[in-house]
Amino acid sequence: MKTRIILFISALLLMPALSGFAHQSEVIHGVVKNAETGEVISGVHIQTDRGIAGTVTNSKGEFKLQVRNTDKILSVSHVGFASIRIKLNEKCDCHKWLEIALVPEQFRSGDLLITADRMQMQHSGVYSSSKTKSVEDHMSGISGLDMVTRANMAKDPVIRGMRDGRVNVLIDGMRLTPACVDGMDPATAYVETDNLQSIEIGRGFENGNGKQSAPGGSVNFSMVRPSLNSGLKASAETGYQSVSRQQFYQGSVSYGEEQWAFRLSGTFRDAGNLQPGSGSRIDGSGFRKGNVMASLLYQPSESHRFNLRYIGDFAGKIGYPAMIMDTRRADAHIAGLEHAWSNPFSGVYSITTNLYMNRVEHWMDDYDRDVTEREVMRDMFMPMYGETLTSGFTSELNASRNDHLFNLSIEGFRIDAFGDMLMEHIDPSVSDMYLLNLGDVVQQNLILSGTHTWFVGSGWTLNTTLKGEAGMNRLNNEDARATYRAEYSQDINLEPSDFAYQIGFTAEKEISSRVSAGVSLSSGTRLPDHMERYGYYIFQPLDGFFYIGNPDLSPERSTQAEIFTLMGSEQSRISGSLSAWVNRMDNYIAGLRTDDLFKQMQNMGRATLTGFEGDLFARISSRWIASGSLSYVFGTHQELDEPLPMMPPLKGQVSLQRQSESVQLEGRLRWAAPQNRIAEQNSMETTTNGYALLDLFAHVPLSRAVSVQLGLENMLNTFYTEHLSVNSMPAPGRNVQISVRVGI
Amino acid sequence: MKYFKPIYIIVLVLLIGIVAACSDDSDADLVTEPDLYKLGEFTDNGLTVAAYSERPLEVGFNNIWFEVHENGEPFGHPHIHFNTMMHMEHHSHTSPYGEPGHHRDDEHNLYHGWAIFNMPSGDMGTWELDLTIHDQDHSGIEATGIIDVEVEPSNRVRTFMTEDESRYVLTLIEPADPSVGMNDLKVALHKRESMMNFPPVLNATMQFEPWMPSMDHGSSNNVSPVHDENGFYNGQVNFNMTGDWELRFDLEIEGVEIDRQTLEIDF
Structure with missing residues (x-):
């Protein structure tokens, strides 16, 4: 088998050399930007006039396309932007770098774009312009991406079976460190759909967000920018979801002149108790949440653009019925200043620098619970507090020379984290107990990375990535240091420094005008995160254990291989993608069970994950589009000879959309197979049943300014539980949703 | 400021020194009390x-x-x-x-x-x-x-009687001022041979475990006390949080296993 794989890879590598002389067709390449903001745009469809050749811009807005001498017109289209056509004649000078500017469309500029590595634009359905749906709802259709559910909000992304430190969740490239040590505030908790222009998902090491990739992949929430020369705009949306009696209000106002623009928006959600598919509503599952965003854009010249943005997110009384505590309050302040410098030097077409700082505070307690009846920590209240301060910078240079693209980046960030817990016994004669979960932890990292993309010719593209990362860690609180010395040894190094690397290589070949295929190989290490090193008595509700960190952890190594094929483009009648991958992890970091209550973080030998994702889009007619997706992950922990815990089951969905200027309709079938492969030795995982759900959506524009969105999810009111639901919290039952959007 | 020339300051210091040296300790019986x-x-x-x-x-x-x-x-x-x-x-x-x-x-x-x-x-x-x-x-x-x-009450002493009606005194000495992390553990074990005689026990073996009853867990890496000298036993105790702790001792004295003895500590 190994020999066959080697032969296949060798063939792929040798094909450019063998086929290079067969054709002399021309390759054009370039970048697509927003004409108003200067931002690069990913997921843009570029096609020749006869539809024979086409491609999609990558996450950096770059593309390359092989055209024939007979091709006359290049059409460039993207949702939310006016399509343009470029004549391919002598004046085009297409041998050089092509820079294409797209003008945003006024009416559909609110659409949320979701991309997943090479996959073409994900059809997020008729709700793509609605802010009613949460960020997690919008991401749920991506194959290979799952969500850990802890409550009726704020789900944690899982990519290819990996989560937490193995997946980087970024907000406009900025790192945000959750403050709750029990994972009740993933980064998704602090962004609203209204904040976002797009969600970029990278699956796996090599498909991740370049310098910020992680073994599992990355999710980057790109914030919406104000538009220059847009004049005054305003929009408002209100909605209701029956399943949790959630009311939703959103509004935004923006103004743009020639050199500057601003945008101000706010969202408020008030949700009651969740109604599962059968039985009564789940007590204590509601929440309240407000979110504001302000963004100021200043462009003093063609070359320079500054964007100052702030997100404030304020949540209160978030019920976590599947856990033993609720969030009393959670505040996040996220601020960043970005400078984009276009064409600074010959051959360098952009340098983008971002400075940021964000602060998260999280309070949780169990004052509203009956603590006398529970099994864990009985007869005591446990208020907990956590705070993090994350600050950093990124600077990225993009350059091109002939058929070569270069991306160089440097990133530095620092995380300050603190968490503690007071235990107040209901018997006043028992003394309070106090525990430091994170004793003033400091983590500082510096990352250098470079990517080289070579359009070799004859349909071949080669991509090489190199990354080096140095990390320094400190535990400053004296009590916390004493605790760790007692836990391990008096000589343990509480200020470890580590180095991680990543090297990746991708070869992609256009087999025909409609089909391309490739192989991706990568190997690298991941530095243990601050929770894995220093988290103390961290309750992990996914398995019911208390985790004790380990400052002495070694970096975890991941070696990944992926074979993929892409077919057609969004304009094609049939398009799709298929990826199969394997991920071998050595020095796998996990909790080693020390007794019935505790686990200690350890490097635990080898774990292997294997899986696939497939997506298919079929344009049945000018109005009707069918799509389907399928994904599966098979994880095994070789050290324990048992399945890895919390692996998503085989799952997929099919949908049928009617696209129209008037009424848009979508019907969707979501399903998941039972998951019976569970970890029993080192965890307390339970099996889950399969399910199939039917959804219906409609988008009805009443006028140019007013539109209505209607939805009926889980039509048959099926009772089901997601496998990645903490403590098997039931999923929502039948949900009727309606929202009205007004844009001026 | 002219009155404060350095020569005046030097003279003043010398005079103070002379006066202090010549002052008669008129109360020779005065005993300096220690800071205790x-x-x-x-x-x-x-x-x-x-x-x-x-x-x-x-x-x-x-x-x-x-x-x-x-x-x-x-x-x-x-x-x-x-x-x-x-x-x-x-x-x-x-x-x-x-x-x-x-x-x-x-x-x-x-x-x-x-x-x-x-x-x-x-x-x-x-x-x-x-x-x-x-x-x-x-x-x-x-x-x-x-x-x-006057002797104030505390819970640092445990007296117990074995099946053969021998009586012992187990005393917690360290940690006197406990803190989070690893602490030195020192206990003393004496036998009450009579009302007037409490000889040290030199050959006991001790298995030790700290336990937090309200949390229902203990801690790791504790070192059971072993005999040092004259009835004093040294070990180590790990407190991973503040609160109420039980120090549980399973003793064996002259081959006889003793029922678990518990001392409480709260900080």
Whole structure:
């Protein structure tokens, strides 16, 4: 088998050399930007006039396309932007770098774009312009991406079976460190759909967000920018979801002149108790949440653009019925200043620098619970507090020379984290107990990375990535240091420094005008995160254990291989993608069970994950589009000879959309197979049943300014539980949703 | 400012020095008290004997220091013998104690001993220190006396009886001031052979575990105490959080397993 794989890879590598002389067709390449903001745009469809050749811009807005001498017109289209056509004649000078500017469309500029590595634009359905749906709802259709559910909000992304430190969740490239040590505030908790222009998902090491990739992949929430020369705009949306009696209000106002623009928006959600598919509503599952965003854009010249943005997110009384505590309050302040410098030097077409700082505070307690009846920590209240301060910078240079693209980046960030817990016994004669979960932890990292993309010719593209990362860690609180010395040894190094690397290589070949295929190989290490090193008595509700960190952890190594094929483009009648991958992890970091209550973080030998994702889009007619997706992950922990815990089951969905200027309709079938492969030795995982759900959506524009969105999810009111639901919290039952959007 | 020339300052300092040097210590009997808590004193045969501790005495292990003066001057090289004594309504008893050596200690320049009080002062009875002091060759002055002391309650002593009706005193000495993390653990084990005799137990084995009953968990990497000298056993205890802890000891004395003994600590 190994020999066959080697032969296949060798063939792929040798094909450019063998086929290079067969054709002399021309390759054009370039970048697509927003004409108003200067931002690069990913997921843009570029096609020749006869539809024979086409491609999609990558996450950096770059593309390359092989055209024939007979091709006359290049059409460039993207949702939310006016399509343009470029004549391919002598004046085009297409041998050089092509820079294409797209003008945003006024009416559909609110659409949320979701991309997943090479996959073409994900059809997020008729709700793509609605802010009613949460960020997690919008991401749920991506194959290979799952969500850990802890409550009726704020789900944690899982990519290819990996989560937490193995997946980087970024907000406009900025790192945000959750403050709750029990994972009740993933980064998704602090962004609203209204904040976002797009969600970029990278699956796996090599498909991740370049310098910020992680073994599992990355999710980057790109914030919406104000538009220059847009004049005054305003929009408002209100909605209701029956399943949790959630009311939703959103509004935004923006103004743009020639050199500057601003945008101000706010969202408020008030949700009651969740109604599962059968039985009564789940007590204590509601929440309240407000979110504001302000963004100021200043462009003093063609070359320079500054964007100052702030997100404030304020949540209160978030019920976590599947856990033993609720969030009393959670505040996040996220601020960043970005400078984009276009064409600074010959051959360098952009340098983008971002400075940021964000602060998260999280309070949780169990004052509203009956603590006398529970099994864990009985007869005591446990208020907990956590705070993090994350600050950093990124600077990225993009350059091109002939058929070569270069991306160089440097990133530095620092995380300050603190968490503690007071235990107040209901018997006043028992003394309070106090525990430091994170004793003033400091983590500082510096990352250098470079990517080289070579359009070799004859349909071949080669991509090489190199990354080096140095990390320094400190535990400053004296009590916390004493605790760790007692836990391990008096000589343990509480200020470890580590180095991680990543090297990746991708070869992609256009087999025909409609089909391309490739192989991706990568190997690298991941530095243990601050929770894995220093988290103390961290309750992990996914398995019911208390985790004790380990400052002495070694970096975890991941070696990944992926074979993929892409077919057609969004304009094609049939398009799709298929990826199969394997991920071998050595020095796998996990909790080693020390007794019935505790686990200690350890490097635990080898774990292997294997899986696939497939997506298919079929344009049945000018109005009707069918799509389907399928994904599966098979994880095994070789050290324990048992399945890895919390692996998503085989799952997929099919949908049928009617696209129209008037009424848009979508019907969707979501399903998941039972998951019976569970970890029993080192965890307390339970099996889950399969399910199939039917959804219906409609988008009805009443006028140019007013539109209505209607939805009926889980039509048959099926009772089901997601496998990645903490403590098997039931999923929502039948949900009727309606929202009205007004844009001026 | 011209009055504050350096020469004037030097002269002033010299004058102050001369006055201080020439000042007569008019009260030659004045004894400098150590920076300790004074338990009491008595005078007999011209010797004044004083006892000190770090803080008011409490049930458990207490360091006690002694000083002996003769006519206000430190008394040469005394031999200090003492024992604790509890007077109850119908009987009296002593408790484990350690007499001072013949030399002053480095810390306070006093004669250092120790006592373990196994019950507090109160309605049940009163504690005293019975002292006898003589010089090194037993040919000189001898003084005897009693210093009444108050002993506050604490939970640092556990007395227990085995199946063969032997009685023991288990005393927690360290940690006296516990903190989060690893702490030195020191206990003392004495046998009550009679009301007046508490010899140290030199050959016990101890299995030790700290436990937090309200949390229902313990901690890791503790070191069970082993015998050091004279009935004192040393180990280590790991407190991974503040709160109420039980120190659980499973003892074996002369091949006999003893029911688990528990001492409580709260910080």
